[in-house]
Amino acid sequence: MKKYKTTVAFVLNDKLVEININEASIFTPTTTVLNYLRNNPFHRGVKEGCAEGDCGACTVVVAEINNENKITYKAIDSCLLFLPMLHGKQLITVEHLSRIIDNKIILHPVQQSMIDMYGSQCGYCTPGFVMSLFALYKNYNKPSKEVILDALTGNLCRCTGYQPIIEAAEAACIHNGKDHFTETEESIAALLLQIKQSTKTLSLITKKQKYFRPTKIKKARLLKSEYPNALLLGGATDIALKVTKKHELLPEIIDLSGIDKLKYYEDRPHTINIGAGLSLENLKANTEKTLPALHSMLSVFGSKQIRSLATLGGNIGSASPIGDTLPVLMAYNASVVLESPESKRIINTNDFIKGYHQTVMRQDEIITGIIIPKPKEGSIVKSYKISKRKDLDISTISACFALQLNNENLVQSIAIVYGGVAATTKHAIEAETYIIGKKWSQEVVEKAAKIIYNEFTPLSDARAGEEMRRIGARNLFLKFYLEVKNL
Numbered sequence: 001m002k003k004y005k006t007t008v009a010f011v012l013n014d015k016l017v018e019i020n021i022n023e024a025s026i027f028t029p030t031t032t033v034l035n036y037l038r039n040n041p042f043h044r045g046v047k048e049g050c051a052e053g054d055c056g057a058c059t060v061v062v063a064e065i066n067n068e069n070k071i072t073y074k075a076i077d078s079c080l081l082f083l084p085m086l087h088g089k090q091l092i093t094v095e096h097l098s099r100i101i102d103n104k105i106i107l108h109p110v111q112q113s114m115i116d117m118y119g120s121q122c123g124y125c126t127p128g129f130v131m132s133l134f135a136l137y138k139n140y141n142k143p144s145k146e147v148i149l150d151a152l153t154g155n156l157c158r159c160t161g162y163q164p165i166i167e168a169a170e171a172a173c174i175h176n177g178k179d180h181f182t183e184t185e186e187s188i189a190a191l192l193l194q195i196k197q198s199t200k201t202l203s204l205i206t207k208k209q210k211y212f213r214p215t216k217i218k219k220a221r222l223l224k225s226e227y228p229n230a231l232l233l234g235g236a237t238d239i240a241l242k243v244t245k246k247h248e249l250l251p252e253i254i255d256l257s258g259i260d261k262l263k264y265y266e267d268r269p270h271t272i273n274i275g276a277g278l279s280l281e282n283l284k285a286n287t288e289k290t291l292p293a294l295h296s297m298l299s300v301f302g303s304k305q306i307r308s309l310a311t312l313g314g315n316i317g318s319a320s321p322i323g324d325t326l327p328v329l330m331a332y333n334a335s336v337v338l339e340s341p342e343s344k345r346i347i348n349t350n351d352f353i354k355g356y357h358q359t360v361m362r363q364d365e366i367i368t369g370i371i372i373p374k375p376k377e378g379s380i381v382k383s384y385k386i387s388k389r390k391d392l393d394i395s396t397i398s399a400c401f402a403l404q405l406n407n408e409n410l411v412q413s414i415a416i417v418y419g420g421v422a423a424t425t426k427h428a429i430e431a432e433t434y435i436i437g438k439k440w441s442q443e444v445v446e447k448a449a450k451i452i453y454n455e456f457t458p459l460s461d462a463r464a465g466e467e468m469r470r471i472g473a474r475n476l477f478l479k480f481y482l483e484v485k486n487l
């Protein structure tokens, strides 16, 4: 069996592709899948609109094998995926959806439905929409309107309007779960498994770049201590923009996306333990009942294409003051697990961020997991996000509040945490101190809201001015009070 060490291997539609990324190659370790496809004359259905994950014109479907060696399908933005991240996966492009039988083109049901429902005009966005619809088709039979809208959030259309496309989704996704992909799933799964089993660490070395893709945590830890300046890569939804927008050369990368052991979700008696490499889409699917405040934040996080790539470790690792999971994790009093070859540290999220995009992580450390204590019985935790658009938008302000009242309606504990009002995600400590031990009443909450208004000195930027952020932070807390009152 061939051992893959320096060759990226994946299945492009139904054919095995092996690419040696070296000096002689036209591709570098950070060539995006979009650029790889656009270089191929037979795969130019995929389009570039924004090259930053916002428009969905570049949507393709990536299929991979799960723990039971079954194929799963997800729509992703190919402008955000580096070529080596495809290793051991199937890349499905719009060209492969139709078939030719007896000299006739037979369209896939989602393509036929787009025609029947008049879902396309200029056609620029159409291949991207079709691929999102295809992923929806493979994952749902008779999806609800909510599921359809969620599947299409990451695709923009400037001329058709969305109603015909929603109707195309409704009409196409009533099926028996089978299409021509079903016929080849077993053989593709076997091929993907073969690639997986014959790969340890991919090492792609060129004069300018070193790209490592280990499959084991231990190897990742060793690589990080050997290459302390290497950039850790989770889902690349932040990092890819360095390449596509800032045209930076990334000299050393350790890609963690091939490590299955970082993708766990464990519901333990007192905690929920989450692997740093778990995708946010997977996390969203798991947390509806267990951690509703996290689930609700993830429901307005990016788009399905973004969440299918992005990881929780990446959202924490970027330490952005507008990273949406941080206020929630801090309000839940979660901890981050940091590992190096020599040590394992567990740091509370409230102590993890030390400045603007800065954390207490040492250069030889990797975030491997997140531990969230299960909320106490009777505690109320809610999250909020203010952004210019409801969907696919970065927060102007995000917030999470966790409240525990005693039998006499006195505040036993409270966490009031905001993103977007300071250089880091922060607790409103003065407001928390004021409110603790007091009666949970409108008068007390209004006083606390005034304290919140004055507690931060937010910046004005393209998203909002300072005053709007102060008012927004104050009003979100008042909203929380009204919602709790009406529970």
Ligand SMILES: Cc1cc2nc3c(=O)[nH]c(=O)nc-3n(C[C@H](O)[C@H](O)[C@H](O)COP(=O)(O)OP(=O)(O)OC[C@H]3O[C@@H](n4cnc5c(N)ncnc54)[C@H](O)[C@@H]3O)c2cc1C
Binding pocket: 052, 053, 054, 231, 232, 233, 234, 235, 236, 237, 238, 239, 240, 256, 276, 277, 300, 301, 302, 303, 306, 309, 310, 311, 312, 313, 314, 315, 316, 317, 318, 322, 323, 324, 325, 365, 366, 367, 368, 392, 393, 394, 395
């Ligand atoms: C179109 C679009 C919409 C977006 N919408 C949102 C949104 O609504 N809310 C939001 O918060 N963010 C949003 N983002 C930003 C981004 O998707 C998130 O920050 C995401 O969680 C990053 O995760 P990742 O795995 O892709 O990280 P990567 O891009 O791989 O990495 C991000 C940072 O984390 C570090 N890192 C990654 N994994 C680890 C690890 N295991 N240990 C230590 N460090 C690590 C990397 O070195 C890097 O510094 C959006 C981005 C795009 C492009």
Ligand code: FES
Binding pocket: 047, 048, 049, 050, 051, 052, 053, 054, 055, 056, 057, 058, 059, 077, 078, 079, 080
């Ligand atoms: S080109 Fe716009 S999302 Fe990729």
Ligand code: FES
Binding pocket: 119, 120, 121, 122, 123, 124, 125, 126, 156, 157, 158, 159, 160
């Ligand atoms: S059909 Fe023209 S952008 Fe959608």
